[in-house]
Amino acid sequence: MASRPAVTGVNDAAHELAGEGGYLLNEPSHLKQIAQAATEQALRAGVDQAIASAKENGGITMRARGGNFDNATREGSQALSIKVFVGGRTGEASTSALSPMAVERAVERAILIAHQVEPDSDSAPPELAWLGTDAVDVPLFAPSGLTAQDLGRIALEIESAANDAADVRVIEAGASSIDACLALAIGRDFSGVYRTSRQSLWCSVIAERNGMMAQDMWSDIDRRVAGLAAADEVGAKAAQRATRKVGGRPLSTTTAPVLLDATVAATLVAEMASALMGTAQVEGATYWHDMLGKQAVAGHIDLVEDPFEPYGLTSKPYDHEGVAGTARHVIRGGVLEGYFLNCLNARKLGTRSTGNADGCNNLTLSSRNAIATSPELLRQLDTGLWVTEFLGGSADPVTGNYSKAVAGFWVENGEVAFPVQDTTIAGELPQMLKELVTVGGDVYRRGAFRSGSILLNSMRISGR
Template sequence: MSELLTRSEGELRVAAARAVELAVQRGAAARATASNHGFARIVIRDGVVETAERSGGQSLSVTVFREGRRGSASTESLDRAAIERVVEEAMLIAGHVQPDPDAALPPADWLAITGPAPELYAEGPRGTDTLMAAAGAIDRAAVAVADAVQGRLRVSESVALASENIWALATSDGFCRSARSSQDGRWCAMLAQDGGGSTSDYCQSQGRRADALLPAQAIAERAAERALSALGARTVKSGRYPVLFDARTAHSLVGELAGALTGMAQHRKMSFLANPLGRAVAAPHLDLIEDPFEPLGMASGGFDSEGIAGSTRAILRKGVAEGLFLSTFSARKLGMRSTGNADGFYNLRLVSDAPGGDWLAMLRRLGTGLVVTGLQGGSIDPTSGNWTHAVKGLWVEEGMVVHAVNDVTLAGSMPAMLTGIQAVGSDIERQGAISTGSILIDEMQVGGGA
């Protein structure tokens, strides 16, 4: 029995199917989603439990389609009367919107009525006592690490959290499936200080099963190392230099690439990669692989919120764009077929057939230039791809770290940055859906001192 959930998959399938049945009786096609979620978190600060949080809830949302019009409504109750009310509300809303021929359910033959169901849930204790013990272990390890450097480190917070979710989807074309997922997370933030000032950093570990997370000692040590490495930061001379994004910040580059390849970005012509299919958009040694079916993957799923399955595929192959991320609506606007990405992309992995080696090898490949360890605000123009961020990091000369860096601005163009990727490190980190190692770019504009 789950410590965080109050409903079963069967109960949610019944509720979603009931909403669809009521909509069909009123002359509409329909899609309904019922869900139940639970969350718990423990935060320890200064050796004391600061936050002990537990929350949860349930909901049902229904979307009806009638005569080219679409209406949606939701409720937090799953009883029969509430389901009837929410269907009536959705029907009323649909009657007051302008028709759009592309606002309709996907064709029935697109639906994954049967098919693979990747493992998303791992059994395990996720109650308050378990999280209290986990957060306490991180805090004790962090305090020991801080004590070893004699006053240069202070533990900001130690955190353990867990969540579980169940959801069921039903449509008027006969689709009715459900899924259950779990997520566990651990976190430690440290403050480093010396005569020149102070700085903070963190380490986090997340996954679908607690026993696969980083141990408490490793989390504490990495948080401490990152905080200490940022002490003594200063600016650098403005100029054009090679730039190495560490694995943690490299995720943002992969995310920007994926965002430019969404169906809505292409439809609205708000992408710096216009008409990308069949065109070289990144360095020729790069592949970007999407895998919806990875067991316990953070972005795995057997179907999206429209009931359509994704597929294991190359989004980029040797730098050439081979795929987009399409929902039913965006696919229709582009004259294509949905790729099962109504909720975004599944697990993405950036790989190179010319790998750059581990972190020390990547520093040697960088030679003299800037390492980016944190993005501190900035923006990207989605149409032009002009990219500007304030960053923090490290200055490297001949492959050796010289000093920490702050008060610099980094600028470039995403199309040029993607084609200018020289190597991807083997120091792979996963954040959410994206897995990548550090990324070395040939040249960017660094704005620092005179």
């Protein structure tokens, strides 16, 4: 993050306050012992296998409005969950207390529940060969050392930058720093523990001109403070985004190319990932059912997963079933190569878990025909709709029918003509993806997904 005079040189006292463990109260070894104790108790009670996870979160969130601190929150929580396997049956229970008595009661509840459900031969613990016993040591923990005062000054700086950039009303500016620790134990076969950090900056504003208003926001998230945008950049970007939207109007019904801005393109990547989840494949509830080895999208498209990306927002050494993922192509040259599977769905499909019990990890969509910059993408769009915001709608995971309310800009001859609102785009996902023109080099990361702007060949566009 670029230097900010108001918070440069976080003092030693702040670092001492957070300590090497950041905002966490428990040592990783202690959480690991709690998880191991839970599985040991379950095994002694006669279950076939048990999986326990003990987790702690801690951090500070500061919000500013009107030049003052609007809200300050010191966050802290802990929990244990236990899952037991008994004769093909499973039972789960959890507790927000980590005392020996609370853990003991959670284990007893899980066993009681297991004896009350129907058996499922596929509902079994992970195979020993699947466990991430040699898991990659992924760097995920970068405690900020920031105090509430430090975060408050950053929030005020964000708000000030928004007000300086344009005549806007700041709804909220904020900064947060959160640390977490997760311990996992699987019977007597596996145990592990790792810590993570997450830093966030955000700003939400309203712009007004000639009686017309528009609202927008900007945010940035990274595991490291050094990876964040400067506070003044976040505030200015929020103000600029809201200001340029003022005066938006609906489009007349037409058919035209659509450019999904990189900041919203992750929504489409998420729709793709949803179609490849194990449950959808097992139930046949997806437009990409049984498509392995077949052309699913345009031939220049790649979709890559990397669960071990250093400081990736969804990186992890293993999932909550103890299975490590792999860095892999999910789609290569438009051809589908893999699904996102947990242990249960993997067994039902006759294969092994891909380490995706927690969902997909750091997916990157790219094109071998990438266009580098936003101006070049607008020239490629020529005349069509540039979508910068999704406001609702749906994508049917079975049929692929796609309809979304959007806002953005109408583009003519590669130049922005006017802002657009109260407009809907519609199409069929299988066709949209096979006719996808390109993915830009203007890559933006949102959570588990990373993509540049996505240029779609043609969509139905309608206004009010």
